[in-house]
Amino acid sequence: MTEDTPSSATTGEPDSAGVSLNERQASISVPIAAPLSSVSQVASTIDPVVAHRFRHCLAQQQLHPLMPLVLQCRTQGAQS
């Protein structure tokens, strides 16, 4: 079981162990243990349209590996 905090799950920032979600994506092969409602909330705050697109995976307690990448892309696009 892989544990994700909302911050690392949605921003790609390193967690307390210094490992970002992006670096850990390859190891995610089972439902994640973090409260998905938190992940979903943070994702919705960053980009509600993107979060809505991943609603089915989140509802099934799955973190889709493309979600943080798309959120990151949208965030960078908005900043540039």
Added chain:
Amino acid sequence: MNTALDRPRCIDLDDLACRTQELPTLPAVVLELLQATGDATLNLDELAAKIRHDQVMTARVLRLANSSFYGMTGQISLVSEAITILGLRAVRSVALSARLMCAFPSQAHRHHVAFWRHTMGTALCARALAHRFDLDEDEAFTAGLLHDLGRLCLMSCFPGPYEAVMDYQQEHDCYPLHAERAVLGVDHQQAGEVLARCWHFSASMTHVMSKHHVVSTSELPVTMDLVALIHLADNVAHALGLSGDPDESVPPLDLHVWMATQITPQDAQALFVCVERELALLTDALAT
């Protein structure tokens, strides 16, 4: 909204095969372009000759070549010139997309535009990813273009029941595949396989049309073959919301396929930007 009581009866594969036979056949030029997929010997003159004989293809190719993006606005009047500007691969992609879109009437379903935007997005994404995995880029683009034709087949052969599928999907907020199975008893992968056999598509295209949601993981690690590539490209196209449908939903991604890609965040950013830019150009060229 359809309720359980007025929902249409399930369709069996024999019904589907019979109705598919009644669909108009694809124009010869489409079949020629499909057969030429991956043909490294296809040259500029041969491709130009195929396209020149088709008004729809010619118009769309010239529109793209004359778009402001290429800085040649109004200067390109020959298909051969367009090929020089755009390249063989891009011209073939535009021509094939244009003709396939015409093969199915736009009034067949309410999500016609979203369907083709998703399909072209998947094709462009597949082509961009193919290079990374040493797969044929033309074949990848074509597979992306064809992967969901089973949906169009169901929509064209059973327009009324397919309306009920879309109502069911909206009502239950589920994936199209699940709505098709619940309402029709068959899904677009099965329909795709029937259509591919009816139209004599290659074995690899038939495989993509019938298996793109379920990648076999019997052998690990997964080898990035054409089906796995389209599975990934379809996911990326949905993740980027390329169809433009506000209720688009990203289907599950086979994590063995994902692990096999080893895409870095930087690769992903570059891919997303490239696909979105190319889709804007392609849809502009194909707009009617």
